[in-house]
Amino acid sequence: MEKKKDNTALVIVDVQYDFLPGGALAVAYGDQIIPLINQIQKKFDLIVATQDWHPEEHQSFAANHPGKKNGEFIDLNGLEQILWPVHCVQGSSGAEFHADLDQSRWKAVFQKGKNPEVDSYSGFFDNARRGDTGLGEYLKTHGVSKVYVCGLAQDYCVKFTALDAVSLGFETFLIADATRPVNLNSTDGDQAIAEMKKAGVHVVISDQV
Numbered sequence: 001m002e003k004k005k006d007n008t009a010l011v012i013v014d015v016q017y018d019f020l021p022g023g024a025l026a027v028a029y030g031d032q033i034i035p036l037i038n039q040i041q042k043k044f045d046l047i048v049a050t051q052d053w054h055p056e057e058h059q060s061f062a063a064n065h066p067g068k069k070n071g072e073f074i075d076l077n078g079l080e081q082i083l084w085p086v087h088c089v090q091g092s093s094g095a096e097f098h099a100d101l102d103q104s105r106w107k108a109v110f111q112k113g114k115n116p117e118v119d120s121y122s123g124f125f126d127n128a129r130r131g132d133t134g135l136g137e138y139l140k141t142h143g144v145s146k147v148y149v150c151g152l153a154q155d156y157c158v159k160f161t162a163l164d165a166v167s168l169g170f171e172t173f174l175i176a177d178a179t180r181p182v183n184l185n186s187t188d189g190d191q192a193i194a195e196m197k198k199a200g201v202h203v204v205i206s207d208q209v
């Protein structure tokens with residue numbers, strides 16, 4: 001198979017057990033994208049992944065706010081924060097990448113969500129845009145100008161990773177059939193696609209990659 005040029009990278013977002021059926025923050029049908037992502041990887045030389053990687057005391061967990069429930073909103077250090085079930089705790093099995101996901105050609109993994117005081121949806125920056133995972137610098141250092149994004153979840157980490165990629169000047173592609181939404185509201189996934197398109201993300205399907 002002909003590989004993409006070396007100015008092109010694939011970013012695989014958060015394909016971890018806790019975001020897959022049976023996981024703590026399960027994305028419906030999230031497992032369906034795994035064989036597809038394995039196929040897509042064959043077209044890329046430069047492949048990186050992101051990993052949601054929270055300390056137990058992370059303030060995005062409802063369990064760390066007595067009396068609050070999953071899905072409620074709080075103010076977290078000045079940012080609106082939706083409260084999540086405990087998920088992707090550092091070192092837990094739920095934080096591992098799915099065993100069927102081919103990791104053999106990954107060049108790097110960028111962990112995010114380590115600061116308990118701020119959530120981190122994007123693979124580049126935390127939600128306050130203060131902390132930086134190093135992904136942007138890594139891609140630039142490797143001469144990357146085009147970024148393809150896939151993984152979980154379409155309406156959170158995939159969306160914010162794609163939006164930040166655009167903001168950093170990368171030509172950015174969402175592989176729409178290689179992602180699935182949480183859909184706390186049933187239209188969140190579609191709305192995320194609309195937001196990405198509006199920001200200049202090219203929405204493609206895997207056959208077009």
Ligand code: VGL
Binds near residue numbers: 052121154158
């Ligand atoms: C994610 C919610 C909380 C994601 C991570 O990977 O989309 N969503 N943490």
Ligand code: ZN
Binds near residue numbers: 052060087088113
């Ligand atoms: Zn998280």
